[in-house]
Amino acid sequence: MGEKSIKKSAVFLDRDGTVIFDKNYLRSSINIKFYAYVAESINKLRVAGFKIIIVTNQSAVRRGLLTKKDLHKINKNFLFMLHNKGAKVDGLYYCPHIDSDNCSCRKPRIGMVLEAAKDFNIDLSKSYTIGDSIRDYLLGFAMGGKGILILTGQGKKHQKNLTLEKIKPFFVCKNLKQAVNFIIKNNKKI
Numbered sequence: 001m002g003e004k005s006i007k008k009s010a011v012f013l014d015r016d017g018t019v020i021f022d023k024n025y026l027r028s029s030i031n032i033k034f035y036a037y038v039a040e041s042i043n044k045l046r047v048a049g050f051k052i053i054i055v056t057n058q059s060a061v062r063r064g065l066l067t068k069k070d071l072h073k074i075n076k077n078f079l080f081m082l083h084n085k086g087a088k089v090d091g092l093y094y095c096p097h098i099d100s101d102n103c104s105c106r107k108p109r110i111g112m113v114l115e116a117a118k119d120f121n122i123d124l125s126k127s128y129t130i131g132d133s134i135r136d137y138l139l140g141f142a143m144g145g146k147g148i149l150i151l152t153g154q155g156k157k158h159q160k161n162l163t164l165e166k167i168k169p170f171f172v173c174k175n176l177k178q179a180v181n182f183i184i185k186n187n188k189k190i
């Protein structure tokens with residue numbers, strides 16, 4: 001049994017409204033704007049031993065607002081800018097579809113996290129999601145892990161709709177920074 005057989009925990013981060021400001025279908029790298037605490041938060045997770053993976057629904061592609069080529073360019077710039085801030089993520093996965101495509105990857109479906117789990121040897125039951133949408137915490141639940149709803153981006157709007165949801169978030173907090181602090185504290189208890 002080598003070290004490779006030990007599965008890792010991960011934190012799956014939403015992109016828009018969580019790591020960068022929500023621009024309602026971001027279509028140009030010029031509009032990428034990071035929240036101030038992003039690099040510090042990502043590095044805290046890394047020090048705590050988590051893999052950090054971005055999972056993002058990008059239905060703008062299917063809606064014809066953005067080509068896949070342009071999305072790849074934006075994602076590449078996003079990762080480059082993050083790297084320049086001194087932070088690095090392990091992977092980035094996106095879903096280009098809309099609900100009626102019935103794909104397996106659009107959050108809260110677990111296609112993207114399953115792919116990441118295979119690529120990075122992740123134990124999803126010990127992993128978390130952080131995002132500003134109901135879809136994000138439902139993904140955490142669907143993968144057998146824990147989903148955190150944050151109130152940046154569309155978060156406050158989604159919080160108002162929580163009463164309609166059967167499944168509630170594992171935790172609700174102000175932003176990515178607070179979510180990361182919560183995960184680190186929660187993880188120590190186990």
Ligand SMILES: [Zn+2]
Pocket residue numbers: 095096097103104105106
């Ligand atoms: Zn999809």
